[in-house]
Amino acid sequence: MTYGTGEGAVHAVRSVDLEIPRGGFTAVMGPSGSGKSTLMHIMAGLETPTRGRVWIGDREITGLDDEALTVVRRRRVGFVFQAFNLMPAMDVMENVLLPFELDGRRPDAEQQAWIEELVARLGLAGRLRHRPGELSGGQQQRVAIARALAGRPDLILADEPTGNLDSRSAREVLELLGMACRELGQSIAMVTHDPRAAAHADRVVYLADGVVVRRDEAPAGADAIASAMLLLEEGTRA
Numbered sequence: 001m002t003y004g005t006g007e008g009a010v011h012a013v014r015s016v017d018l019e020i021p022r023g024g025f026t027a028v029m030g031p032s033g034s035g036k037s038t039l040m041h042i043m044a045g046l047e048t049p050t051r052g053r054v055w056i057g058d059r060e061i062t063g064l065d066d067e068a069l070t071v072v073r074r075r076r077v078g079f080v081f082q083a084f085n086l087m088p089a090m091d092v093m094e095n096v097l098l099p100f101e102l103d104g105r106r107p108d109a110e111q112q113a114w115i116e117e118l119v120a121r122l123g124l125a126g127r128l129r130h131r132p133g134e135l136s137g138g139q140q141q142r143v144a145i146a147r148a149l150a151g152r153p154d155l156i157l158a159d160e161p162t163g164n165l166d167s168r169s170a171r172e173v174l175e176l177l178g179m180a181c182r183e184l185g186q187s188i189a190m191v192t193h194d195p196r197a198a199a200h201a202d203r204v205v206y207l208a209d210g211v212v213v214r215r216d217e218a219p220a221g222a223d224a225i226a227s228a229m230l231l232l233e234e235g236t237r238a
């Protein structure tokens with residue numbers, strides 16, 4: 001992905017060949033400006049790369065027009081953001097059902113049962129008629145996770161999902177993402193700066209200057225991830 005042209009061109013990501021495994025929990029780490037958000041936007045079909053090809057599940061999204069990409073995003077991708085991005089005037093259940101609403105669909109009986117299971121597992125069953133403003137940050141993020149999981153997307157993209165949470169709520173949210181992956185088979189890619197967050201993933205991919213420079217298939221805890229990041233940051237500054 002190149003922004004700009006000529007001397008001012010920025011190669012935000014280069015020669016990235018990356019697969020987010022189905023049913024896996026992948027963390028994407030890297031120093032500031034290393035291309036994490038750009039890569040995430042490309043994987044989500046929010047940006048079209050200058051060169052290269054992208055698939056979500058078995059569907060190639062390269063070359064789709066905006067309208068087709070919007071449909072792919074709605075049906076195949078779930079998003080969890082640092083700032084929660086819930087609709088303040090809607091209650092918890094309305095927020096969770098929003099992807100169906102936007103797609104002009106109603107959940108069928110099986111989907112409704114799945115959504116009820118989800119809200120129960122995420123500890124939201126007693127809060128369904130509350131609005132986001134009446135919930136803690138951790139609870140709001142759990143609503144966002146329920147919304148992302150509701151349509152069983154091919155991929156959940158989480159961008160610094162714990163950036164606005166205290167450490168206990170952060171741990172709960174990460175445990176729930178891990179549960180979604182291990183028990184519900186959900187594929188997740190999470191961008192984070194936080195080695196403790198990345199330690200919940202079963203695979204860590206490191207970016208530096210737009211290139212994947214390292215992959216840990218079984219990361220050995222937050223301290224090892226922090227050391228790897230430190231090396232990358234020193235390398236980037238050098």
Ligand SMILES: Nc1ncnc2c1ncn2[C@@H]1O[C@H](COP(=O)(O)OP(=O)(O)OP(=O)(O)O)[C@@H](O)[C@H]1O
Nearest residue numbers: 003010011012030031032033034035036037038039
């Ligand atoms: N729309 C844009 N136009 C021009 N350059 C851009 C644009 N978006 C990103 N870049 C550049 O591409 C590079 C990668 O940016 P990106 O936001 O993907 O990094 P990041 O790893 O997500 O950073 P951070 O952790 O600070 O959010 C940076 O050098 C950035 O300045």
